[in-house]
Amino acid sequence: MLELKQYIKSYFGVVDTNDLDKIVSLFKLTTIKKGDFLLKSGKQCGKLSFVQSGLLRTFISTEDKEITQWISTKGYFAADLSSFIFETPSHSSIQALVDTEISTISKNNYKLLGELVPKWHELEKLFIVRCFIILEERIYRHLSMTAEERYEYFFENNKELFNQVPLQYIASMLGMTPETFSRIRRKQLS
Amino acid sequence: MLELKQYIKSYFGVVDTNDLDKIVSLFKLTTIKKGDFLLKSGKQCGKLSFVQSGLLRTFISTEDKEITQWISTKGYFAADLSSFIFETPSHSSIQALVDTEISTISKNNYKLLGELVPKWHELEKLFIVRCFIILEERIYRHLSMTAEERYEYFFENNKELFNQVPLQYIASMLGMTPETFSRIRRKQLS
DNA sequence: GTAATTTCTTGATTTTTGTCAAGAGTAATG
DNA sequence: CATTACTCTTGACAAAAATCAAGAAATTAC
Structure with a gap:
């Protein structure tokens, strides 16, 4: 989980060491094989995944084609944010492009963060603002x-x-x- | 400020009436004339504006052209979010397309919200997630x-x-x- | 290691979109 | 109300990008 810790530190600056440990402890390291799906459209996106190594592709399928929205490399997250936050069916699917190691947190544990870590919602907000800015630049x-x-x-x-x-x-x-x-x-x- | 209150209610669902009043009280109703700038690129975006009536255009100028990023109609917000949150110079400019009534909150008052309203950061997060989803759909x-x-x-x-x-x-x-x-x-x- | 599958490239062609330029329409100003 | 400035439309043409089709190249699977 080293990578994840470093990521949180570098993104959120000084986070209390205890809080950092609490956050990281709720993530679970797993492996997903090339070609396997982390999420299929229509299902609820029940977890947020941080790529430790490997590659994930987030895409939307239509009748005649697939639109790749995002490729998550080491140090990036993958999830259908809308589905994850609002607990609605996902429009996107997520598939591993190679054997991939991820640290995942379930929606239930994610909810716990708000209770366990005092400043969590503020960190969360900063995280999402950064995601927003990335998209804004992409649209530009x-x-x-x-x-x-x-x-x-x-x-x-x-x-x-x-x-x-x-x-x-x-x-x-x-x-x-x-x-x-x-x-x-x-x-x-x- | 009626519109703003309704907006917050409809977006965030049940919010404590006291909290709602606190939030709305930190906004200030002002008018901005057609053609006037609410924000010029290079300056820090020091306020978040909710359009009560009228139209605002957010755009980026390059040497040879202007790229319109967003037109804020009644019931939408306008700001350079990156500049507002991280207090950096703005890339965007915001201009009124017609005489426009806005409810604005300054960055200082915005910071107060986190202290005054217990669940503020959670509401804020939801707001930004919604902005994120709008952009995601637009990219799609x-x-x-x-x-x-x-x-x-x-x-x-x-x-x-x-x-x-x-x-x-x-x-x-x-x-x-x-x-x-x-x-x-x-x-x-x- | 070879067949099967997938991915990538290339050419020929069509469609879409951009550019330039001119003119018509509309709104803003004194 | 007339002039000035925008804004929108249109045409002719150029450039960009999509489509269709075929074949190489690379990967995967047996």
Whole structure:
């Protein structure tokens, strides 16, 4: 659970050591095999998962295609936040792209955090604000950049992903077809 | 401040009447004239504004263009959340599109809420989660829909906006040029 | 290690969207 | 009310991106 502790420290700054231990103790380390689902759409998202190692893909399926919303790498969380918080059926599915180690906390334990850790809701708020800002920036890129510029930006910030996951998923996440992705990629390589 | 009270009630469900009064009392009703700025990029966003009546536009300026991120109608909030929460310079500007009545809370008063209202941070969290979900859905539409489909969707849900604001702002918000917007619009009208 | 499956690339073509430029319509100002 | 500034529309064209189809390349499974 070392990674998780470090994450919380670095994200929330000074957290009381006791509180930190309480938080981390409610997470459970598990392993999920490549291809397995952490969450299927329609089910309630009953846990929040922190990636210790490996890769998770969050996506939405429609009749004719899958839209990849997010790829969670080491140090990121994965969940359908809406489903997790409001306990509604999830629209998204989450699948492991490789064998993945995660620290998960169940919704029940998550609720306990509010009681056990005095400043929990404040930390939680900061966490979600950060998620919000990430999405805000992402929308801005969709409004202001071409497919090629979005590729460039993503590549610069996630080079290591390009030889770890099927590129079609990255293409989908960036809002373009695999063919367009491939053509942009060739240009950038040469 | 009636609208604001109703908003809080409907969003957060049962809130203690005392708490509700405390929250609302920290907001101040003001008027902002058409064209005036509520926030300029580079400045810190020092307040959170709830639109009682009128329209606010949140946008980002680049060298050659303006990207409209959001238009706040009656019953919505406006702020650069990142700047407001973390007290950093804002990337966005906010401008009134018509004479607008807003209930604003200063950052200082906002901080007081955490002390005055026991469950504040929980309510705050729920508020931000809802903002997060709105963005998540918006990204999904960018990943899965064409300009025409995004137009359709927005039109169905915001018909009243179309004869209140310059259409170029809606076009920008939907990630298309005014020309494309105009052409799609003609198709839909016929 | 080979067959089967999936993923990626490439070309040809179509569709969508953007750009540039000009003009019409509308609103704002003195 | 006339002039000035926006805003919207339209056309012609260019560029970007999607689609369809076929074949390589890489992975997975037996």
